[in-house]
Amino acid sequence: MNLTTLTSKDFATIANLLKAKEELQAKVGQIDAQLSAFESGKPAAAVGKRTMSPAARARIAAAQRKRWAKIKGQKTVKPVARKWKMSAAGRAAVAAAARARWAKVKAEKAKGK
Numbered sequence: 001m002n003l004t005t006l007t008s009k010d011f012a013t014i015a016n017l018l019k020a021k022e023e024l025q026a027k028v029g030q031i032d033a034q035l036s037a038f039e040s041g042k043p044a045a046a047v048g049k050r051t052m053s054p055a056a057r058a059r060i061a062a063a064q065r066k067r068w069a070k071i072k073g074q075k076t077v078k079p080v081a082r083k084w085k086m087s088a089a090g091r092a093a094v095a096a097a098a099r100a101r102w103a104k105v106k107a108e109k110a111k112g113k
Contacts, residue, residue, distance in 0.1 A: 052060075086094075
């Protein structure tokens with residue numbers, strides 16, 4: 001093909017071929033990305049580690065216990081949520097220790113002036 005003898009039809013064909021080449025190169029890039037993600041064992045879009053809240057874990061555990069009880073024919077047992085409670089004497093001891101610490105800090109601050 002001589003460049004001086006090209007017609008508008010030839011230019012249109014060349015433009016179509018260039019467009020097809022770009023599309024194929026884009027597809028090859030996508031396939032390469034998928035292959036590299038597959039080879040590394042991690043999904044391409046994985047960002048960070050997902051964590052689950054304790055409440056969600058408790059709900060999942062309760063649902064699993066319920067499923068097992070249904071299979072075994074047992075009555076579901078709801079776990080008792082235990083609250084940690086400080087005794088009045090323990091609270092008073094903590095408060096007294098805090099007051100003593102602050103008194104010491106204030107005394108050192110007054111002594112430094």
